[in-house]
Amino acid sequence: MTRYVLGRLLGAIPTIFLIVTISFFLIRVAPGGPFDLERPLEAKVMENLNKIYHLDEPLWTQYLLYLQSISQLDFGPSFYFRDFTINELFAASLPISIQLGLSALALALVVGGMLGVAAALRQNGPADYSVMAAATLGVTIPNFVVAPVLTLLLGVWLGWLPVGGWGDGAFVNKILPVVTLALPQIAVIARLTRGSMIEALRSNHVRTARAYGLRSYLVIVVHALRGAILPVVSYMGPAAAALLTGSVVVETIFGIPGIGRYFVQGALNRDYTLVMGTVVVVACFVIIFNLVVDLLYALLDPRVRYD
Amino acid sequence: MTDKQTRRVLDIKNLKVDFETNTGTVNAVRGVDIHVNAGETVAIVGESGSGKSQTMMAAMGLLASNGRTEGEVVYENGNILGLSIRRLNQIRGKKITMIFQEPMTSLDPLYTIGRQLAEPMVEHGGLTWKQAQAKALDLLKLVNIPEPERKIKAFPYEMSGGQRQRVMIAMALANDPDVLIADEPTTALDVTTQAQILDLLAELQKRLGMAVIFITHDLGIVRKIADRVYVMKTGEVVEQGETRRIFTQPEHAYTRMLLDAEPTGHKPPVPDTAPVLLEAQKVKVEFELENGFLQPKHILRAVDNISFALRKGQTLGIVGESGSGKSTLGRAVLNLLPASGRVVFQGQQISGKDRGAMRALRKDMQLIFQDPFGSLSPRMTVGQIISEGLLVHEPSLTAKDRDARACQALEEVSLDPSMRNRYPHEFSGGQRQRIAIARTMVLKPELVVLDEPTSALDRTIQKQVVELLRDLQKTYGLTYLFISHDLAVVRALSDTVMVMKKGQVVEAGPVEAIFEAPQDAYTKELIGAAMLTQRQMMESA
Numbered sequence: 140m141t142r143y144v145l146g147r148l149l150g151a152i153p154t155i156f157l158i159v160t161i162s163f164f165l166i167r168v169a170p171g172g173p174f175d176l177e178r179p180l181e182a183k184v185m186e187n188l189n190k191i192y193h194l195d196e197p198l199w200t201q202y203l204l205y206l207q208s209i210s211q212l213d214f215g216p217s218f219y220f221r222d223f224t225i226n227e228l229f230a231a232s233l234p235i236s237i238q239l240g241l242s243a244l245a246l247a248l249v250v251g252g253m254l255g256v257a258a259a260l261r262q263n264g265p266a267d268y269s270v271m272a273a274a275t276l277g278v279t280i281p282n283f284v285v286a287p288v289l290t291l292l293l294g295v296w297l298g299w300l301p302v303g304g305w306g307d308g309a310f311v312n313k314i315l316p317v318v319t320l321a322l323p324q325i326a327v328i329a330r331l332t333r334g335s336m337i338e339a340l341r342s343n344h345v346r347t348a349r350a351y352g353l354r355s356y357l358v359i360v361v362h363a364l365r366g367a368i369l370p371v372v373s374y375m376g377p378a379a380a381a382l383l384t385g386s387v388v389v390e391t392i393f394g395i396p397g398i399g400r401y402f403v404q405g406a407l408n409r410d411y412t413l414v415m416g417t418v419v420v421v422a423c424f425v426i427i428f429n430l431v432v433d434l435l436y437a438l439l440d441p442r443v444r445y446d
Numbered sequence: 447m448t449d450k451q452t453r454r455v456l457d458i459k460n461l462k463v464d465f466e467t468n469t470g471t472v473n474a475v476r477g478v479d480i481h482v483n484a485g486e487t488v489a490i491v492g493e494s495g496s497g498k499s500q501t502m503m504a505a506m507g508l509l510a511s512n513g514r515t516e517g518e519v520v521y522e523n524g525n526i527l528g529l530s531i532r533r534l535n536q537i538r539g540k541k542i543t544m545i546f547q548e549p550m551t552s553l554d555p556l557y558t559i560g561r562q563l564a565e566p567m568v569e570h571g572g573l574t575w576k577q578a579q580a581k582a583l584d585l586l587k588l589v590n591i592p593e594p595e596r597k598i599k600a601f602p603y604e605m606s607g608g609q610r611q612r613v614m615i616a617m618a619l620a621n622d623p624d625v626l627i628a629d630e631p632t633t634a635l636d637v638t639t640q641a642q643i644l645d646l647l648a649e650l651q652k653r654l655g656m657a658v659i660f661i662t663h664d665l666g667i668v669r670k671i672a673d674r675v676y677v678m679k680t681g682e683v684v685e686q687g688e689t690r691r692i693f694t695q696p697e698h699a700y701t702r703m704l705l706d707a708e709p710t711g712h713k714p715p716v717p718d719t720a721p722v723l724l725e726a727q728k729v730k731v732e733f734e735l736e737n738g739f740l741q742p743k744h745i746l747r748a749v750d751n752i753s754f755a756l757r758k759g760q761t762l763g764i765v766g767e768s769g770s771g772k773s774t775l776g777r778a779v780l781n782l783l784p785a786s787g788r789v790v791f792q793g794q795q796i797s798g799k800d801r802g803a804m805r806a807l808r809k810d811m812q813l814i815f816q817d818p819f820g821s822l823s824p825r826m827t828v829g830q831i832i833s834e835g836l837l838v839h840e841p842s843l844t845a846k847d848r849d850a851r852a853c854q855a856l857e858e859v860s861l862d863p864s865m866r867n868r869y870p871h872e873f874s875g876g877q878r879q880r881i882a883i884a885r886t887m888v889l890k891p892e893l894v895v896l897d898e899p900t901s902a903l904d905r906t907i908q909k910q911v912v913e914l915l916r917d918l919q920k921t922y923g924l925t926y927l928f929i930s931h932d933l934a935v936v937r938a939l940s941d942t943v944m945v946m947k948k949g950q951v952v953e954a955g956p957v958e959a960i961f962e963a964p965q966d967a968y969t970k971e972l973i974g975a976a977m978l979t980q981r982q983m984m985e986s987a
Contacts, residue, residue, distance in 0.1 A: 262511070342551065343546065343548050343551040343552045344551060344552055344553055344554040344555070345554075346508060346546070346552070347546065347552045347553065347554070347614075347617075348554070348565075349507075349508055349538075350506055350508055350538060350539060350543070350544045350546075351538065351539030351543070351565070351566040351569075351617065352534070352535035352536070352537070352538040352539030352540060352566065352569065352570060353535070353539065353565060353566065353569055354535070354569065355531065357565065357569070362554050362557075365556050366554075366555070366556055439556070440555075440556060441555075441556060441558075441601045441603075442555060442601070442603050
């Protein structure tokens, strides 16, 4: 087991190396540089800046320098937020994004899972149809529509919740962004759970559980749901990554200082180190989440073993 | 049978089961009366679709959600039909238990055997988990599971089908039930395993004294274990009575048809002067099993040095249980998978030939599969399916000629040629197998390898297919390689028989010699398990 985890983590190193290499050269292909402002800087200043940030050296030297610093977990200085290093920026913003993403994922799992099970138990009934209709809405309405509507309703008209800001992580500040972020995931998870649950409820071993007079809880949760949740678990890897990185819109609307907005700012301002840093961090999260999902899978299904 | 008490433990009165479907209401069960006395074994016999399973599913409250019931199911003076789930759960799993046809999937793959056995005991018997685990171990010993201490911690996927069915039986017995309903519990198992499970059930019934309701389509089993028999057809009981009476003096025409459905008759022998069509010498097939990284590979010998010769017009029956390598041998002689050894067909060595070189020969050597549902493309019409082979082997034919040939082939297998524009899902299992046979016959082959062509079919349909195969063989002088685990069918079709076990031939010879005087212990066991000897006794009596 430990061997398996170690193997997977070591195996991730070449993947990350490839990602770093490809994105390093891709962003350099894009025209312009970090110091190209609307009013051009003086040539002497520009030259000095390029010298300080090693931008005057050949590309492959810069690449090697970057590899060297990244291997020491140093993501370098930011070109745009001049007084900060990338590490400092992440230290402040990453915990917020993680909190936001994981809360949304947990909410989506619980609510989506329950809705899916409820729909499956009343297959083709009114409850089933309403859940599925709501799920379709949840997927189709984009969060830049949901967020303002919720803010208007709960924040402005009813005045129950703050309309924006992080408030140092106060609970009331988290509610709206987490709900907005979770809604489409709730919809997807409800659909997934419903489908696999319907199949599980028809399976022979659930029929056995019924035939042996087990309580509904045992039949539905213990025997049907444990198997039915497996496809949802597989979906959780990509979903977690999407929640972490897809929070750009939500973070912007609610004014939350998370990692998502660095994607946009970094790319628009040619802040090479910021873009690279974000890419590497997100890649690491995707890899870790997928590993967690695989381990969870083995925990749920005894037929899957990593020895 | 006179010492049996006559107290009725379960009494089904005028039970009706309807299913609401998109195409209207289906009356699956139309008012049946079935009862079982304490300690008695009752069999419900019928073909698929006769409503025999749905009757008992309705009694257990296990119908699909679109099922509606009417009538009464009386247990201990109370009607249990339509009870609330809570009330029903006080009876099912405790006083009335059930084992199912599919041992492979009836246990939850995610929990250990011990946990699943203990669950109903904790639920109904008021035992603690610890007590229930201890009793589960006793039950595993009772149903003769080897190494019960280890198996109690095992998961279902670590056990064979026979062992899983034993676990199901243990689960059924856990709370000392009054009635055990067994829904085709041995259909999915090999003959020898089947016999062991039946013996176990009979022995446990004697010891524990519960009543057994046995649902089956296999009359051999009925004769062996049942006190009384109900014969069901299209949702009604058409005949009932004591087993001996049903078998000796059947009254209803349908019962007589079922009894006659056991394949009988023999194949006329082929003269020794007939030319040898197919000869196999020391055929060997090996599979490498991966054991894991850097570990020595395990080699499984699926077919181990098998030789035989088949004359034109002969049928060679290959008999064995699942995993014995009989299907692999069939594919190896057709050069469909890599094998060592020498195979000579029509005087040409075919072993080692590549695909292209084989293609021209394929016309003369055809294969028919076990699964009539999976082996026909659902997106092609029957006419297209049948004439597809002609596109490859007789490309000069026009579309019209191909159509004519397809019609002719359909007529040969007694299907209406006007049905050639329909799709496979519109046909029954027996009809589909006829279509599969027509697809082969349209090419006018010399050799046909039949891989369990009848084992997915009801007995009555089986008999018709066996007769069809025999007629075709006679008309066209076909040579068959007939692979089956069903000894009755093999006996009715073959000239010679080869008994396989673990990739090797344990016994081979003329069909009568094998069946009348088997030499090898395994052959004897197979024949005993198939209850053929018993039938011979009854026939001669």
